[in-house]
Amino acid sequence: MSLIKFDELCVSFGTRALLDHVNLQLEAGERVALVGLNGAGKSTLLKVVSGYQQPDSGVYWKDPAIRIAELSQMLPAADERMVRDVVMAGISEVVALREQYDVLVQRHDASSMAELERLQHELESREGWHLEQRVDTVLDRLSLPGDKRMAELSGGWRRRAALGAALVQNPDLLLLDEPTNHLDIETIEWLEEQILNFRGGVLFISHDRALVDRLATRIIELDRGTLTSFPGNYSRYLEQKEALLQEEARQNAEFDKKLAQEERWIRQGIKARRTRNEGRVRALKRMRDERSQRRERQGGARFNLEEAVKSGKLVVELEHVSHGYEGQPIIRDLTLAIQRGDRVGLIGPNGAGKSTLLKILLGELQPESGKVRMGTKLEVAYFDQLRGQLDPERSIIDNVSGGRESIEINGQNRHIISYLQDFLFSPERARTPVKALSGGECNRVLLARLFSQPANLLVLDEPTNDLDIETLELLEEILLNYEGTLLLVSHDRRFLDNVVTSTLAFEGEGRVAEYVGGYQDWLRQRPAAKRAEKAAAKETSGVESAAEPKSDKTKATRKLSYKLQRELDELPKLMEEAEDTLSALQAETSAADFYSQDHAHVSVRLQALHDQEQRVEQLMERWVELEEMQAGG
Incomplete structure (x- = not known):
């Protein structure tokens, strides 16, 4: 049953068409993610659906009995x-x-x-x-x-x-606009469960790729005023979108080549002949009009970090550090060493103490007990999630440049207007007061300001809020190439997985534990830590008598059943074969001429690639599960 429909619907802002003759149909039970660059018009589309904004033209139909609620x-x-x-x-x-x-x-x-x-x-x-x-x-x-x-x-x-x-x-229809902003990971996962259990339709905007991947049954992209629908989750959308962009580039190149040929023909015709093929001239005029009306894809943000001289090998070292507020422990007996080049993520509930630990690591706060040793030659750049570094009354230019007309980035002088264009600010927009900007634009101003400062220690406190997905992915790429040290507080699980090399997790009652890898790595390692805690609690509680020898069962590996042991023995070979098949599919779909083949064939091969990726992941998860069972888990 259809809940809402758009029919050739248009909404413009000044001379710019945000929704350009778009069509949309949303069915009961669907969970549809709306994606697109910041400023593309996603929130405007939600306002039309909720009734807060009327379209300029076209038809918006909704079921007369429908109830729409908005978060x-x-x-x-x-x-x-x-x-x-x-x-x-x-x-x-x-x-x-x-x-x-x-x-x-x-x-x-x-x-x-x-x-x-x-x-x-x-x-x-x-x-x-x-x-x-x-x-x-x-x-x-x-x-x-x-x-x-x-x-x-x-x-x-x-x-x-x-x-x-x-x-x-x-x-009957729930509208969600960036529902995960300012939520910690635990609350985000709780919210996911609530939405999965909701029986009505859902239309949502989110930059949280993990949430989109888990929730979306379909993705619609708003790009240059046009809506395109992609069945499946975010991973499938990326594959299909890449194929579409390559096909669009190919068609545009063919069109431009033909247009250039026709332009040469008409110039030669004027010199060589008195009469010309009037039909061909009219066709050329139409081609010129079509080319002038082509809406080019908005460029993504482009930026690089201004890197300072290398710091000393040791950035900061904590020895048995403890700290608390009003008698409540926040950090208890933490020993930690951060080396140059480490990328460390901090995760935990809101209010757990992540910002307090950052201040201790930066030498801004003395702990109640323990030692803190700071490294040498540190130059710190700090991204503040509360945007306290920005003056809302001053323009973007003034906030970033500090009165300079040009800034130096890695030895090269850049005019401030040119530099800000890398962050998607036009010359006119760059003169706008910060108080008039959206949340995503404010974060881009902060990044522009931050990355213009030489730094070998980068501290990012929730940098991903309000950023569109393309800017997020570019920020990831830059951080991966950054040779300095990174301290990152984030509730974006995919961002953590893609960027950090280790994780500091706040696990309650002042316990801060260090894990190798990102969020998913923490999830995999956490059960072992919990088992160790339970075993330690058993020993200290005197459940086992001191005089009674401990059972060897707690130390010995567990004997699997014949069937499970055989499955475990066969898994390495199956995993190797699955990875070989995946590598072959990746090579096939990465070939230069892959997307020039029949569309149906391309779709089949992309689906095979997706299925094989799932197969490799399932085999790996099963192997980890059986290994843990054998280890006595």
Whole structure:
């Protein structure tokens, strides 16, 4: 069943078409991710769907009985409202109907009987007789403390309250605009589960690639005013998008070549002949018009880091460092050494102490106990998630340049306007006050400012908020090529996996543990750590008598069943064969002429590549699982 439809719908901002005769149909049960560059018009499209903005032309149809609810990217205020009242505000119209009905019932006025009947019918159709039960159900489902004030809650819990206000409406279509901004990883994963369990349709904007990959049943891309639909998740979208871009480039090249030939012909014709083929002349005019109307793909951001001289080999060393606030431990007995070139990710719930640890690592805060030894020749550049380094009243140019007309990047002088164009700011936009910018633009200003400073220690505190996916991927590439040291706080799981070499995880009660690799590596290593903790707790609790010898079973490897042992023995060969097949498919699909083949054949081979990647991953996960079972897990 269709929930909404666009038919040749147009929305313009000034002379620029954000939605250019677009068509869209969204079915019940679909979870559709809307992707595109910052400023492409994604939020505008959501506003049209929600009814906050009318299209300039075209038709927007929605099912007359549909209920649409929206979760804004803005967090609810940390004010004195009770959480129950915030959730109840999601059905404020129904609450108002109930209040009107109660007032009329009190009057016992015969003249109001018709109005009472109308209100009764309206309340029945909108399930208005069970308001309290609906609110209680949502509070229970989201584990929300209804009797607490919003001011007492963290950002993640205020986001839960906002989701409660949306879900209490029992919507058929849920609109989400960057729902993961400012949420920690634990809350993001909780939010994913809520959306997966939601039975209605979902249309969402997100730069969190892991979330898009897990949730989306289809992706629609808004690019140069045009909507294109891609079935499947984010990984499939990337494959299909690359094929489309290559085909577009090929067609444009063929068109431009033919246009150049026709331009040469008409110039030669003027000199050689008095008469010309008028049909061919008209065709050339049409080609010129078509070329002038071609909307070129907006370039992605381009930027490089200004690297300072190398720091000493040791960047910072902590020995038995502990710190806390008001008697609560945040960091307990942490010993750690960070070397030049390390890329360290910090993960943990909001308020766990990540920013406190950063301050200790940078020498800005003395711990309550333990030693901190700083390295030599450190030059630090700091990205602040709160954007405190920006003056909202000053222009982008002034915030980045500090009054200079040019800046030096890795030995080369760049004019400030040219430099800012690398961050997608036109000369006109570069003169705009920061207070008029979107969240994504503010983050690009911060990156422009940050990367213009020589640094061998880069500290990034939530740099990914509001950035579009293409800019995120470019930032990843730059950080991977950066030869200095990186300290990164992020809740973007894919970003962590792609960038960091080790992870510091805040695991509660002051425990900060170091793991090799990124977020997925931490997930794989964490169960072993939990088993070690349980074993240690057993030893200290005196469960086993000191006089009684420990069972060898705790140390010996576990004997697998014949069937499982045979499966484990065969897995290395299967994994090798699967990886060889994957390598062959990767070589085939990377060939220069691959996308010039029949479209159906290309699709089949890309699907085979995707399936083989899944196969290799499944074999690896099974091998790890059996190895852990054999080790006594």
